[in-house]
Amino acid sequence: xxxxILAVSEGGPDxxxxxxxxxxxxxxxxxxxxxxxxxVGLSGGITGGLAMSGExxxxxxxxxxxxxxxxxxxxxxxxxxxxxxxxxxTYSEAETATLDTMVAMGRCSDIVVIGRPGTDPxxxxxxxxxxxxxxxxxxxMVAPPDAGTGAFGSVVxxxxxxxxxARAVEYALPFLLKxxxxxxxxxxxxPDDVGASYLVRNLGRQGIDAKVDAIDPGAVSARxxxxxxxxxxxxxxxxxxxxxxxxxxxxxxFLGLGGATAKVISSARVPLLMAH
Numbered sequence: 103x104x105x106x107i108l109a110v111s112e113g114g115p116d117x118x119x120x121x122x123x124x125x126x127x128x129x130x131x132x133x134x135x136x137x138x139x140x141x142v143g144l145s146g147g148i149t150g151g152l153a154m155s156g157e158x159x160x161x162x163x164x165x166x167x168x169x170x171x172x173x174x175x176x177x178x179x180x181x182x183x184x185x186x187x188x189x190x191x192t193y194s195e196a197e198t199a200t201l202d203t204m205v206a207m208g209r210c211s212d213i214v215v216i217g218r219p220g221t222d223p224x225x226x227x228x229x230x231x232x233x234x235x236x237x238x239x240x241x242x243m244v245a246p247p248d249a250g251t252g253a254f255g256s257v258v259x260x261x262x263x264x265x266x267x268a269r270a271v272e273y274a275l276p277f278l279l280k281x282x283x284x285x286x287x288x289x290x291x292x293p294d295d296v297g298a299s300y301l302v303r304n305l306g307r308q309g310i311d312a313k314v315d316a317i318d319p320g321a322v323s324a325r326x327x328x329x330x331x332x333x334x335x336x337x338x339x340x341x342x343x344x345x346x347x348x349x350x351x352x353x354x355x356f357l358g359l360g361g362a363t364a365k366v367i368s369s370a371r372v373p374l375l376m377a378h
Contacts, residue, residue: 110140
């Protein structure tokens with residue numbers, strides 16, 4: 103069950119996105135939200151040197167103290183407007199906060215929520231995304247501009263039999279158990295090739311009636327698969343998209359992530375739950 107939700111903000115458009123989705127999750131599960139503001143352009147600590155690829159590094163702007171203070175106020179304002187009324191909610195910020203702060207809090211939470219990257223001109227490639235995915239050892243939810251409201255009734259799970267996908271399914275179980283519709287989506291393969299029937303059987307033992315669907319992205323590139331997955335989730339009016347996170351140690355692209363992972367993270371219009 104999800105009781106402790108860490109919502110991360112860097113004081114831009116991500117603040118409201120992250121806090122609204124965290125509040126939605128808290129409402130569904132009766133949980134509490136711990137909001138954390140982090141300054142833009144973090145470095146240092148156990149995660150700082152790994153947080154972004156060389157391609158992403160130049161996209162982070164050097165903000166002056168006045169602008170950093172304004173962004174801090176934006177996070178605090180969003181917290182008061184969106185999260186403060188939730189029972190047990192907390193707010194943390196510090197000029198000295200680092201990615202290590204987020205990782206330490208994330209590892210003690212049930213789930214980590216971040217705003218969708220790519221919407222903040224002052225923080226185009228936030229280091230928090232990769233640190234959350236690869237260092238917090240928890241499920242990470244990426245909030246779209248419209249976080250939605252109410253229960254997560256329809257859930258689409260991207261299934262390819264990888265260990266990342268299996269871990270994502272494990273982390274998503276609280277959502278799957280509450281969903282009224284669960285679809286296992288196979289992209290660019292056949293359900294038999296990825297053992298989808300085994301997962302359907304085992305989810306059934308949990309009381310989850312999952313259906314299998316398969317689509318052909320029409321191309322073999324990771325980004326094409328990502329586009330196909332996003333299109334499917336949007337067309338089916340999914341409330342939540344679940345998938346594994348890939349990329350570290352492979353060819354780096356936007357955010358230092360694999361092609362499909364980066365495409366889905368930066369473009370998803372529905373809440374996205376990921377695990378590595």
